[in-house]
Amino acid sequence: MAQSTIGIATRSRTPTRLGIVTAISFLVMVILPFVVGEFQVSLLSKLLLFGALAISLDLVWGFTGILSFAHGVFFTLGGYAMAYYLKLNLSAENNTYGGSLPDFMVWNGLTELPWFIAPLKYFPIAAIAMVLIPAAFAFLIGWFIFRSKVSGVYITIITLAISSALTTFFISQQAYTGGTNGITDVSKLSIFGINIPPNGLYWIILLFTTFVLVGSWWLTQSNFGLILRSIKENENRISYLGYDVASFKIFIWTLSAGIAGIAGGLFVPLNRFISPVYLAVAFGTQVVIWVAIGGRGTLIGPLVAAILLGQIQNSAERVTQDWQLVVGVLLLIVVLFIPDGLVGTVQKLFMKKQQPASTKQPVIDHN
Amino acid sequence: MYAHLFSFFYLAQEAVAEETTQAFSLVALSNQLVNGIGIVGILLLTGLGLAITFGVMRIINLAHGEFIMLGAYVTFWMQSTFGMDLLLTIPFSFLITGAIGALVELTIIRRLYGRPLETLLATWGLSIVLQGVIKLIFTAQLKYVKSPPYISGNLTLLKDAQGSPAIAISYYRLFIIFVAIALLVLTGYLLNKTDLGRQVRAVTQNRDMARCLGVNTSLIDMLTFAYGCGLAGVAGTVISSLKSVSPPMGQDYLVDAWMTVVTGGVDKLIGVLAGAFLIGESSSGIAYLLNDPTARVIVLAAVIILIRYKPEGLFTIQKRG
Numbered sequence: 001m002a003q004s005t006i007g008i009a010t011r012s013r014t015p016t017r018l019g020i021v022t023a024i025s026f027l028v029m030v031i032l033p034f035v036v037g038e039f040q041v042s043l044l045s046k047l048l049l050f051g052a053l054a055i056s057l058d059l060v061w062g063f064t065g066i067l068s069f070a071h072g073v074f075f076t077l078g079g080y081a082m083a084y085y086l087k088l089n090l091s092a093e094n095n096t097y098g099g100s101l102p103d104f105m106v107w108n109g110l111t112e113l114p115w116f117i118a119p120l121k122y123f124p125i126a127a128i129a130m131v132l133i134p135a136a137f138a139f140l141i142g143w144f145i146f147r148s149k150v151s152g153v154y155i156t157i158i159t160l161a162i163s164s165a166l167t168t169f170f171i172s173q174q175a176y177t178g179g180t181n182g183i184t185d186v187s188k189l190s191i192f193g194i195n196i197p198p199n200g201l202y203w204i205i206l207l208f209t210t211f212v213l214v215g216s217w218w219l220t221q222s223n224f225g226l227i228l229r230s231i232k233e234n235e236n237r238i239s240y241l242g243y244d245v246a247s248f249k250i251f252i253w254t255l256s257a258g259i260a261g262i263a264g265g266l267f268v269p270l271n272r273f274i275s276p277v278y279l280a281v282a283f284g285t286q287v288v289i290w291v292a293i294g295g296r297g298t299l300i301g302p303l304v305a306a307i308l309l310g311q312i313q314n315s316a317e318r319v320t321q322d323w324q325l326v327v328g329v330l331l332l333i334v335v336l337f338i339p340d341g342l343v344g345t346v347q348k349l350f351m352k353k354q355q356p357a358s359t360k361q362p363v364i365d366h367n
Numbered sequence: 368m369y370a371h372l373f374s375f376f377y378l379a380q381e382a383v384a385e386e387t388t389q390a391f392s393l394v395a396l397s398n399q400l401v402n403g404i405g406i407v408g409i410l411l412l413t414g415l416g417l418a419i420t421f422g423v424m425r426i427i428n429l430a431h432g433e434f435i436m437l438g439a440y441v442t443f444w445m446q447s448t449f450g451m452d453l454l455l456t457i458p459f460s461f462l463i464t465g466a467i468g469a470l471v472e473l474t475i476i477r478r479l480y481g482r483p484l485e486t487l488l489a490t491w492g493l494s495i496v497l498q499g500v501i502k503l504i505f506t507a508q509l510k511y512v513k514s515p516p517y518i519s520g521n522l523t524l525l526k527d528a529q530g531s532p533a534i535a536i537s538y539y540r541l542f543i544i545f546v547a548i549a550l551l552v553l554t555g556y557l558l559n560k561t562d563l564g565r566q567v568r569a570v571t572q573n574r575d576m577a578r579c580l581g582v583n584t585s586l587i588d589m590l591t592f593a594y595g596c597g598l599a600g601v602a603g604t605v606i607s608s609l610k611s612v613s614p615p616m617g618q619d620y621l622v623d624a625w626m627t628v629v630t631g632g633v634d635k636l637i638g639v640l641a642g643a644f645l646i647g648e649s650s651s652g653i654a655y656l657l658n659d660p661t662a663r664v665i666v667l668a669a670v671i672i673l674i675r676y677k678p679e680g681l682f683t684i685q686k687r688g
Contacts, residue, residue: 067484145675153427153483154678157625158671164622165667172660281618285491292488325499331492335485336478 018300022213029206033199045202045270047310048209049263054290054302055212056259061288062297063220064252065152065232070141070159071260072284073166074134078261079274080177081133084117085126086186086269104183108175117176123191130265131258138257142250160281167279182275189269196269205266209303212259216299228252229297289327293334295341304343394525396655398534401524403651405540409609410643411547412602413620414627415554415636419595422633423558423571426476426592427487430494431624432617434596437464438603439612440501443510453515453608460604461597468596472589480588494621498614507614514608518542539608546605548640550598555636557594567591626670632680641681646670 033041053075060066087102120126145155170177189196219225230238231245239245268274294301313323338345420428441460445451479486518538525534558564569577570587578584631642646666653662
């Protein structure tokens with residue numbers, strides 16, 4: 001049982017501390033809406049979702065070594081599922097043409113709801129579609145590319161092509177997707193007739209992100225996570241040991257797309273629209289940048305980076321219009337000089353401090 | 368409120384749709400295919416630089432589109448300040464983008480050899496930075512470059528009954544393919560027939576051995592990367608007058624250039640030509656039968672399938688692992 005001993009060996013004091021820190025931050029986040037204004041609540045909700053999206057990318061990139069620019073695509077697919085639900089549940093007087101058909105479909109000459117969109121009118125179906133469509137799409141891609149000799153860099157190029165192709169496709173199918181504008185002016189979120197206020201949405205999102213973080217942490221600490229990490233370190237060796245590498249990759253890839261899909265679905269009632277902007281490579285890049293800056297394989301890092309960068313961007317955009325330039329420079333610096341990312345570097349510093357202190361002189365105590 | 372605006376688009380779209388849904392005609396298809404040559408030219412031009420940086424050096428350069436953009440801006444800048452002709456700016460755009468490429472190799476790429484994913488990330492960061500810097504200098508406004516007045520008009524290959532051209536291609540498109548093929552031949556010559564090219568190939572085949580034999584490998588690395596970037600700059604100059612020049616313009620060409628290179632395979636330069644021809648002609652053919660976006664989606668899907676089964680490209684010789 002070599003595996004379980006390794007599993008135990010990595011369980012140091014750090015996770016307990018991390019758990020405490022996470023719990024405290026969670027509580028702080030829970031009461032935050034009572035302290036900060038409406039705008040900040042909505043911004044934080046958005047950033048938490050971006051954080052969850054970044055964590056989902058970290059699962060495949062930081063742990064399994066698959067760099068994907070297509071996570072924006074999974075996010076947006078979930079988003080569209082939810083957007084159809086919200087759009088179809090607009091009350092007739094709020095709809096531009098009074099009827100039940102969404103405005104963009106009327107403009108594009110559709111007279112009735114397409115059969116593949118109609119079921120999304122019901123919340124349970126929309127909620128399932130929000131996870132299932134991105135996950136199924138990811139499964140197909142994963143099944144197709146991971147069972148081949150295609151190596152890391154080519155997979156990344158494939159994800160670029162997927163993102164580019166889908167953007168073109170969604171823009172071209174105006175009658176069904178709303179074209180470049182996407183699906184706009186959606187209704188507020190109500191589940192089974194209960195309206196969800198902004199704070200409620202915030203708490204749902206906070207719960208979801210916490211769940212994703214804790215779940216991902218649990219998954220990566222398990223033996224399963226160990227295999228994932230070994231795939232990243234040495235794919236050949238782990239396959240010689242008898243593990244079916246492709247299945248592991250497909251599983252984590254699909255799971256990660258499902259998480260991204262839910263994040264996208266929750267994003268729509270907040271953002272009030274979804275459009276091909278989120279499908280495009282630029283948004284996919286944004287996700288990659290959060291993970292790179294936060295620290296690959298740290299899980300908490302991408303979340304922190306998404307929230308921090310989002311907050312900085314929010315204040316910086318009042319001063320400068322060249323925020324993207326700053327992000328680009330940051331990315332370059334991180335890749336060249338801080339490959340572990342912000343959180344990864346901090347963790348390493350702590351470990352370095354801890355180890356000599358515990359092995360050599362336990363006398364020094366900073367309490 | 369916006370409904371009127373959109374209904375206008377809707378009508379306009381319908382008009383276009385009527386125009387394109389004519390009966391299938393061989394003449395129109397051949398016209399489309401002849402004009403596909405123009406796309407082939409652009410793909411070849413934009414892919415050629417990548418064939419050097421990726422094909423020869425194995426560098427995943429996602430900032431390739433930005434070097435194209437830089438070339439276009441060099442031309443815009445020289446044209447607007449010195450009133451220079453587009454053709455005359457080609458050498459300058461080659462030298463300036465090449466020099467920037469050399470600088471990038473020295474400061475960024477060099478630190479990341481042998482780590483393809485990190486290189487990919489770094490060049491992506493670089494692409495954002497270059498766009499940002501150009502936006503700071505030239506603003507985000509669209510710029511326009513004048514094409515040379517003596518390369519204008521269309522070459523008519525076939526006239527219809529009324530005497531108006533049925534199959535025609537603009538001279539500028541012919542000019543693009545001419546430049547592209549000239550550069551391809553020149554690159555092939557440099558790589559295969561000159562001393563420098565021999566050193567480049569020696570470094571890519573066996574770096575340590577090349578160094579032992581007295582080749583200055585780091586200089587060769589820098590020169591090769593700079594040459595690839597210079598080619599991208601020339602592509603930018605030639606393309607600049609087709610559409611407007613703007614900071615994000617390179618992104619449009621990046622994915623296509625990659626697809627071209629990956630399709631053709633990078634072992635032989637001729638693979639780029641084959642890739643450009645396949646992608647260019649099939650997209651214009653499918654675009655005629657269906658429509659532009661569908662053609663793009665189909666071609667991209669085909670390339671993805673191709674990468675899955677033949678990641679080394681269509682036109683490569685089987686080598687022993």
